Amino acid sequence: MHKVLLTEKIHDAGIQLLKRHGCDVTVLDSVDEEKILAAVADQEGLLTRTGQIGARVMDAAPMLKVISMHGVGVDGIDVEEATRRGIWVTNAPGANSVSVAEYAMCQLLMLAKKSVEYNDRLHAGDWGARHSVIGIDLENRTLGVVGSGRIGMLVARKASMGFGMNVLVYKRKPKDGLPLEGVRYTDSLKEIMSQSDFVTLHVPLNNQTAGLISRELLGLMKPTAFLLNTARGEVVDEAALIELLQTGKLAGAALDVFASGKPDPQNPLLRMDNVIVSPHSAAFTEESLVRMATTAASGILEVLEGREVSHPVNRPDSFNLFDEIRYFDRRVV
Numbered sequence: 001m002h003k004v005l006l007t008e009k010i011h012d013a014g015i016q017l018l019k020r021h022g023c024d025v026t027v028l029d030s031v032d033e034e035k036i037l038a039a040v041a042d043q044e045g046l047l048t049r050t051g052q053i054g055a056r057v058m059d060a061a062p063m064l065k066v067i068s069m070h071g072v073g074v075d076g077i078d079v080e081e082a083t084r085r086g087i088w089v090t091n092a093p094g095a096n097s098v099s100v101a102e103y104a105m106c107q108l109l110m111l112a113k114k115s116v117e118y119n120d121r122l123h124a125g126d127w128g129a130r131h132s133v134i135g136i137d138l139e140n141r142t143l144g145v146v147g148s149g150r151i152g153m154l155v156a157r158k159a160s161m162g163f164g165m166n167v168l169v170y171k172r173k174p175k176d177g178l179p180l181e182g183v184r185y186t187d188s189l190k191e192i193m194s195q196s197d198f199v200t201l202h203v204p205l206n207n208q209t210a211g212l213i214s215r216e217l218l219g220l221m222k223p224t225a226f227l228l229n230t231a232r233g234e235v236v237d238e239a240a241l242i243e244l245l246q247t248g249k250l251a252g253a254a255l256d257v258f259a260s261g262k263p264d265p266q267n268p269l270l271r272m273d274n275v276i277v278s279p280h281s282a283a284f285t286e287e288s289l290v291r292m293a294t295t296a297a298s299g300i301l302e303v304l305e306g307r308e309v310s311h312p313v314n315r316p317d318s319f320n321l322f323d324e325i326r327y328f329d330r331r332v333v
Helices: 012-020 033-039 055-059 079-084 097-113 115-123 150-163 189-195 238-246 286-304 321-332
Strands: 003-006 024-027 045-048 066-069 088-090 142-146 166-170 183-186 198-201 226-229 252-255 275-277
Touching: 012 024, 012 286, 033 055, 045 286, 055 079, 066 286, 079 088, 088 286, 097 115, 097 150, 097 198, 097 226, 097 252, 097 275, 097 286, 142 150, 142 189, 150 166, 150 183, 166 189, 238 252
Parallel strands: 003 024, 003 045, 045 066, 066 088, 142 166, 142 198, 166 183, 198 226, 226 252, 252 275
Antiparallel strands: none
């Protein structure tokens, strides 16, 4: 019987899949590292949503063969360390793509149509908001999409084909031709930021994207423009964003993520009338949670049962001596 540790509760569909394959499943009630360390010693599989899985956890888990991410972003897992130790890392790409793309479109509409402000003011008894709060149409507006992966391209398709928007998609190596009517690739972030009425972010967090949306780039945006972020908070210079929003140099923002993960209660972004916020929940739909749980569980089963891995983040089976020498060179530096 294979032992599998879940650092957090996942949808029961994923747990039942593991159990049907004969796994002994343990579910923790906290991602506190000490709790993970106390439970991981005899585990062959580890499935996490927000746990930090680094060398210390791996040191405590000599039997560990696979770490699976409940979602796409693996910035909380030391993939290089896992690879060196022969531990597979898998994830669930595409499992939440539709959900996050739909949520980004929801944010887009809420910002354009002032729906949150209408709601709040009418709840306060202000029927006159219908005359003083005026939204805008999306048709013929320009949407800048930073990131051309599954989610980014779904948003581009929905915005172009569903709402008649002009879409600019940022890609460092633009493809030839138009993937969709009304959609154009560009390798210039400056063009995206300066020309767009809305900019939506759909990139993973890594060394290339941390701080990608800098103060300089934010400063290029139109004062009537809006920034949307359902990616990672660390992608944006949050201090610069706050400053631009407070001084009226940016019309507004919709944020599902923050630079510090869970934002401090005193973070100004939580109190601004021109900012729509949510608790990193863009992917949280019933369908998405089932897909993420079962895909992540399947990744563990594939490794433990010796089957081909559908969604590998690394290839520990091809890690060789030359890779190890390079790995230690980097560690020493």
